[in-house]
Amino acid sequence: MSKSISLKHKVIGRRSTLLAILLFLFFIALSKQFDPYNQAQLANIATLLIAVLSITLLTGASGQISLGQGAIMAVGGYASALLVTRLGYSMWLSFILAIFVSALFGLFLGLAAARLSGPYLAGTTLVMALAIPSIAVRFEPFFGGDVGINVDYGNPPRWLTSFVGKISIEEWSLYVVLPFTALALFAVLNLSNTRAGRTWRAVRDNEVSAALAGINIGRTKVIVFVCASGLAGLAGALYGFRGLVGPSVYPTDLSLTLLTAAVIGGLRSIGGAIFGTFTVVFLPDLIERITSTFEVPGAIANYLPGLAIGTLLLLTVILNPSGAAGLNERIHHRIKKTISKSGGH
């Protein structure tokens, strides 16, 4: 019995390693086709993907909704920026430590969250996102007020440029982010396929029957929240190192964008998280291209990205609540069916 489980674990572990590496290579290959701007967008996707994964984990796996994931990102961002600028830590170490700081913060909040179902958690996280600029301004000498703290990835190191040739600053930022994205993906894949993941899903699907099955609902929710916070904090640190850690970097809109990405792709699917993140990052560019082709006046064009994202969100929820990934699975299922019908087996 125990042997078969550990065997299964190994298989899962191997598969998720493979997928994480695959994604890593895919991004690198894609970046080679891109100009520096789109390399930066790709790095942006890789960064935000981590935050979207945290929502996939939180909402998709345990059913809790956070509207203030950006606030937890800010915790990670400030943690790493302060570690680097005040204590002279290396950027890499600060990213790792940001995970722990924000997870700790998540623990504190999660203790409250465990008692908060649905709207209560959503609202609390929203208020938190709102309070961040105030906290930054209130403790200005420490947090740098509303102008924040300047941090960046630095220039590509010489060992790398001597190895792969001259690369742009944007490409370097992608190389910094990607290992963490792969790591996050690996972690989430493993978590969701283990017993813990199954426990979480049981809580999500039906709290009462999960409780009857002997699962400690409160504790499970806190654990999920802590894990999701760690991920969001890591994303926040990476996001801040694009140039600035400050209140205007983590506005409430950011939290909503992340939620949108998770929903569009499909709240329960990691593939969906990837698709959703690609969509929210590239959609504004796509719209800009269209509006500039048709010479739409700026007074209208400026609002189109917001309109498109809102509409997409609604359409997803109405037509296909399980998101793009659900559609994907459905198509996949149908193809399979057709194949099996048309012969063979």
Add this chain to the structure above:
Amino acid sequence: MNLRKPLILTVVASALVGSLAISSVSTAVAGAPGVSASEIVLGMQLPETGPASPGYNKVDDAARAYFDYVNSKGGVYGRNIKLVVKDDTYKAGLTISTASKLINQDKIFAFFGSIGTQTHVSVIKDINRRKIPDIFVNSGYSSFYTDPKKYPTTFAGLGTYTVEAKILGKYLLEKYPDKTIGVLYQSDDFGRNALAGLATAGLKFEARKTSASFIAGTQGSLGLASQIGQLKANGVDIVIIAAVSSATAVAYATAAQLGYKPTKWAVISVGADATTFQTILGSKGVPAATSAAMLAGTISASHAPAPGELDDEYIAAFKKINDDFNKGADTRWDNNVLQGMNAAYLATSALMGVGKKLTRKKLISYLEKNGSKLSSAAFAPLGYSKNSHEAFTGFWLGEYDASTLLVPIDGKRVVYTTDSAGGAVTVSNYKRPAISADALPKVA
């Protein structure tokens, strides 16, 4: 979270979305980026939409109108000036992305006239390390300009908040030694810089008594009733406002509601835009004549002539260009339009000054060497040098008359000058050169 093959499918789909959005990479031009035989490309970032956009979203249209005028007259050494504008909605996360787009896709030669301290701070380091000129930034945040070693390519487009507040503070202290002076400020870089300037001038405020603050951007949702109520309760005679224009409007309206009539209002120029003031009060049902009467007597400062001084040669010339060339949604002639035009005039001067062989390096060294000699509509000298990248180092003080025109106090325009540090406030003897008949800068 079932994912086996679907993951691969999604990844392919994602790549498709990505590649759809990617425009064909424009062909690189030989020589300086953004400069070709026929074109000079400048990039600008500002809030076109969102809570921080009112008023400021006119600056880009005004600047473009002047550049279009220059282009209609043959451009700069045959090159047309093209202004590419990106809306960052005043969110730094977006500022970082759009800066990268301007640099890498629009291939701009220089950043020009970007608006917003909180947003510009997120890209200033990156722009400087890439050695891209970052000229005439529309922010009065002194830390951007006082240490050129830190930000060698960044040049101001406004006088700093500190300089203006120092000049205003000194005047108020001398003119009203017996009055209680209070301040209403937004708790951000602008408000705090202004507060620092006032403190340097010798004005001290007491928290919760003579100084009231609010979180920038919340005047539209929380109102300013408790702040105004506090100033009133503490018998403040003179209220200095260091906030944006929409907040000034709310402050005046609230004071009227509470029956609070301070002896004087003094508004830092950022918040003293009469158009915004009257538009907001107008849609509150206050007739234009009443709102003009409310503003009348308010002290404010400016480095340039007031937009209403139609007999001023620069104003007359710029207003005509605005009428003929501005294609923006709101082309009403006001401070924001004037500022946009004047910055574009300065940029044209600098580009002409560098000469035919335009490079980024040359532009920066030109500004450091000759920038202080450039002329514009301003009555105050420019402060550009090797040691400082501050723009206008002086202001004149005026009072609004009954027709919302800022007129010099006591009928005589005196321009005061000082620095962003502890230096004294002195009277400037700068003489503004005349504008040429065709309103194009003439640079030797």
Add this chain to the structure above:
Amino acid sequence: MTSFLTAFFSGTAQGAIYALVSLGLVLVWRGAGVVNFAQMGQAMFTTYIASQLIQHDYSYWSAFVVALFSGAVLGALVDLGLMRPLTSRKNLKSLNSESMRTAIPVIASLGILGILKSLAGIFWAGEERGFPSPIEPTAIKIGSTNLAITGFDLFVIGVVFLALGLTTIFFTRTGVGLAMRASALNPEVTRLSGIKVGSVRTLGWAISGTVSSLAGLLVTPRTNLSPNTLDLLLIIGFTAAVVGGLTSLAGSVLGGFILGYVISFVSVYSAPENVFIAILIFLLLALFLRPQGILGSKEVRRV
């Protein structure tokens, strides 16, 4: 003493509006089990409609009525066009989990919020503008001293209490109101007793739309109007609802006034910069001490 009175009066006037917002949220939550994050987006939109009418020389009161009416229509439309299909059986099958059923409508309401804000930006250029008040907003005088309360504030407080009174009568004295309470408590039983649960629910959305539209009309004269200004009001109203108890109408009103006082007393006695921090601390404290809210009932929350 003066500062105390300032804080008290401004807290009462602000609290009255927060009470309306919070009431609107609770109406929908009780009726449909949804926190409508688009609520103040709807209010923003209807306030713009009123502003537009006034700018075209219609009287304030006709604009007022049109705004309230369009608030009701918008509320009903959101339910009929979106929320009802979303919670219908067919769609739920694809998402057979309890938490998802509560998550999906919340996300849908965020989508509506985004659309309404963008549309307002496109239609009305997103410029910040003011909004008039029907009553000359000048301070009330006792003798020769001005009080920190205006005639308009009294008007606001009066209108809010009128609205609260009407809602109370509606829910306790009228058949439809009683049916709404019943269907909120137990839809199945209500359905069996022959009441059209669906229509009753839509009515709840419509009333909520009207109430929040009223909040928009009453708050903007003191502040400004832009596509984003009412966002903050939603967050404050939501906090008020949580503090008061999401399931209790009286609790939501109480929560609104409490929040009004927290905000104004912190502004006056501490500093306005601390307002949001105070709201956060207050919310966390309230949740720790009394997770179901002051007047909220425990059982309903478990669902």
